[in-house]
Amino acid sequence: xxxxxxxxxxxxxxxxxxxxVILIILFAALLFAVISNITKEEEAVxxxxxxxxxxxxxxxxxxxxxxxxxxxxxxxxxxxxxxTYCEPCERExxxxxxxxxxxxxxxxxxxxxxxxxxxFVVQQFMDKYNLTFPILHDKKSQVMDAYRxxxxxTTYFIDENGIIVERVLGELSLERLDGYxxxxxxxx
Amino acid sequence: xxxxxCDACGYENSVGTTICNKCGNPLDRNKxxxxxxxxxxxxxxxxxxKNKTIVDKIWNFFSSVKVGVSLIAIALVASAIGTIFPQKMxxxxxxxxxxxxxxxxxxxxxxxxxxxxxxxYSSTWYMILIALIGMSIFIVSLDRGIxxxxxxxxxxxIRHVRFLERQKLFGKYNNYKQSDVEKLVGNIKKSRYKIxxxxxxxxxxxxxxxxxxxxxNHTGLIIFLVGTLLRFFPSMYVDEFVWVREGETxxxxxTHQEYYIENLQFTLEFYGEDPEDxxxxxVLEQENSAIPKHFETKAIIYxxxxxxxxxxxxxxxxxxxxxxxxxxxxQFADLxxxxxxxxxxxxxxxxxxxxxxxxxxxxxQFTVDFSNPNSVYELDNGFxxxxxxxxxxxxxxxxxxxxxxxxxxxxAFVFFVYPxxxxxxERNFLSIGQNIDPTNENQYKLSLKGFDxxxxxxxKVKKDLTLPVLGIGAFIFMIGVVQGMYWQHRRIxxxxxxxxLYIAGHTNKNWFGMTNECKKIMEDTPFSMLNDQEKENQExxxx
Numbered sequence: 001x002x003x004x005x006x007x008x009x010x011x012x013x014x015x016x017x018x019x020x021v022i023l024i025i026l027f028a029a030l031l032f033a034v035i036s037n038i039t040k041e042e043e044a045v046x047x048x049x050x051x052x053x054x055x056x057x058x059x060x061x062x063x064x065x066x067x068x069x070x071x072x073x074x075x076x077x078x079x080x081x082x083x084t085y086c087e088p089c090e091r092e093x094x095x096x097x098x099x100x101x102x103x104x105x106x107x108x109x110x111x112x113x114x115x116x117x118x119x120f121v122v123q124q125f126m127d128k129y130n131l132t133f134p135i136l137h138d139k140k141s142q143v144m145d146a147y148r149x150x151x152x153x154t155t156y157f158i159d160e161n162g163i164i165v166e167r168v169l170g171e172l173s174l175e176r177l178d179g180y181x182x183x184x185x186x187x188x
Numbered sequence: 189x190x191x192x193x194c195d196a197c198g199y200e201n202s203v204g205t206t207i208c209n210k211c212g213n214p215l216d217r218n219k220x221x222x223x224x225x226x227x228x229x230x231x232x233x234x235x236x237x238k239n240k241t242i243v244d245k246i247w248n249f250f251s252s253v254k255v256g257v258s259l260i261a262i263a264l265v266a267s268a269i270g271t272i273f274p275q276k277m278x279x280x281x282x283x284x285x286x287x288x289x290x291x292x293x294x295x296x297x298x299x300x301x302x303x304x305x306x307x308x309y310s311s312t313w314y315m316i317l318i319a320l321i322g323m324s325i326f327i328v329s330l331d332r333g334i335x336x337x338x339x340x341x342x343x344x345x346i347r348h349v350r351f352l353e354r355q356k357l358f359g360k361y362n363n364y365k366q367s368d369v370e371k372l373v374g375n376i377k378k379s380r381y382k383i384x385x386x387x388x389x390x391x392x393x394x395x396x397x398x399x400x401x402x403x404x405n406h407t408g409l410i411i412f413l414v415g416t417l418l419r420f421f422p423s424m425y426v427d428e429f430v431w432v433r434e435g436e437t438x439x440x441x442x443t444h445q446e447y448y449i450e451n452l453q454f455t456l457e458f459y460g461e462d463p464e465d466x467x468x469x470x471v472l473e474q475e476n477s478a479i480p481k482h483f484e485t486k487a488i489i490y491x492x493x494x495x496x497x498x499x500x501x502x503x504x505x506x507x508x509x510x511x512x513x514x515x516x517x518x519q520f521a522d523l524x525x526x527x528x529x530x531x532x533x534x535x536x537x538x539x540x541x542x543x544x545x546x547x548x549x550x551x552x553q554f555t556v557d558f559s560n561p562n563s564v565y566e567l568d569n570g571f572x573x574x575x576x577x578x579x580x581x582x583x584x585x586x587x588x589x590x591x592x593x594x595x596x597x598x599x600a601f602v603f604f605v606y607p608x609x610x611x612x613x614e615r616n617f618l619s620i621g622q623n624i625d626p627t628n629e630n631q632y633k634l635s636l637k638g639f640d641x642x643x644x645x646x647x648k649v650k651k652d653l654t655l656p657v658l659g660i661g662a663f664i665f666m667i668g669v670v671q672g673m674y675w676q677h678r679r680i681x682x683x684x685x686x687x688x689l690y691i692a693g694h695t696n697k698n699w700f701g702m703t704n705e706c707k708k709i710m711e712d713t714p715f716s717m718l719n720d721q722e723k724e725n726q727e728x729x730x731x
Contacts, residue, residue, distance in 0.1 A: 016241060016243055016244070019243050019244065019247045020243050022326075022327070022330070023243060023246055023247065026322075026323045026326065026327075029319070029414075029417060030316065030319045030320075030323070032417065032420070033315060033319055033417050033420065034312055034315060034316060034319075036417075036420035037310065037312055037315050037420070038312060052498060053497050053498065054497060054498040054499040055496075055497045055498070055499045055500050056499040068497065070497075083594065084591065085580075085581065085590070085591040085592055085593050085594060087590075115594075116594060117559070117580070117594045117595070118558070118559065118560060118578075118580075119560075120561045120562075120563065120575070120578055121578060121580070121591070123563070124577055138499065140437075140439065140502070141438070141439060142445055142498050142499050143498055143499050145439045145441060146444070146445060146498045
């Protein structure tokens, strides 16, 4: 009987396929629209994505030294976007400074990117707080644009493979900072 | 069994058929005395046939006109509610929405806020609702459009007598001559009907394409909805904002650092500056503040051609340049830059003079450029001025002086003045209107001599490649509306049966026009005008 199927059954099966395909397409479009709508506000680079690579001048390094994110592959990287005029940023700087030596030994690098307009104010700030972790200056707001940073501070925690594992909008406490840094300590 | 056998010709129709697909025999057995329901030409709507699988059930849900109309009704009511109070984007940004709605509109406002109506049109559930309407329209169209298309493209000119008898316009004639029929058909042809003939039976038809109107309309609507979905692709739609200071070159947001804009000059003119504005004198005097007449940004657009990693020096090549004024954007590469707003009088540099505390005599002068302040200024007379601290937007809070933004709106400085040969500096604190000597023992003093200002231009970055799609969708939608509204599908059947001749007429709308057309067609023939059976039935009901 299977060699010559009933034309009515065949018609039915075709109808089922045709309806399924159309419904799948429609629901896929619906799903796409909903997901896009939910993530629309959050255009910033997201958790799970690879952190966009960049290269910026290292203000507290040797002269004309630059830091390139891809060179830090293999290390955990904490990427902190901040500015001198941002009070919450200022409050979390000492926490970062206090945890830096400990985590540097464990293979985690703290990199702070200033979005200030002039290098001068950043220099003043670094002198005031004696910051030892790399401070980079995003003078032309290029990295800020690439990461689509809105509120300051915004902090990314990137694992040794360059994948963003955590993103924090706003101020961090010492405990939370410690916890997030713990997460990106390289495994070996 | 899901077949319905026609009792006249034996054809097996699917369940739900009300008019035999082959011979036109009415199959609605319990309504034999009513006019025939001609909707979808009596075809069975596919979803109304039996359904077993989950796919069929979902399909049938969306295929229901009742469901579609309910969804539209819900969307209408929700949209209306969304207009009762202002949406979140229109309330002041300085207040928290939770408080604002409660304080402004009381308990109703709070409920409004908590139910999410303050962000209705971008809310997920509203979007799902609109998408479900789209799905409903799509499936309803397929389910009804396809059977209707099949019914109308494969019409059998021979319709069953009972089919003709139950049309609204119907006539039954005896004692006619074949030449009379020919004359009638000739008249029908003159009215631009298409004639189909089979064994002496005639079907005359015109305006069939108007039946596709609703489906064309729905196609347009679906294209429109797809167009709105395309807005979620950043390559299709960009809506960004950027502040650019005079002399500054900034990244154009939404272009992945590909384009930069340099603000060459921002100009602002007010009414009253030009002699020809005298005619507005009276109005201008009534206003307390100046009224802007024209504001314009002269700008250059650059493309970054360097393919290096983000953050390295861009290689800028000019793409275009020009003035940007309201409603006249600067356009390039699908992007339009619109003039949106401005901030006036931001400092760009300040110059200072050095003199002794008790004399005005100028010893030397220097200028601090706020886009790149130096840490040391060596003066001609051997003095060395160290810029110890600089606050672009100075405020004094509990922890001392600080800057509250990136921009030199209210600059303040701590200068260390080293006279020649001295190791110990004199300290000076300067801000606008202030010149503080913390020790009160300074021999030298710095004074503000002059400053340069710059304007800040607020520009909107727009790209919308979905507009052509929306335009095409809307155009097709309108074609569908016109097609279905201004034409009607009219049909006349002529059925000879022995000595008798049956004639029936049908139109999908505008019976008035159809009746007049039939009168004209039958005027100079021996056939009397067709009877309007609906009218007759009503009259019979009264008697």
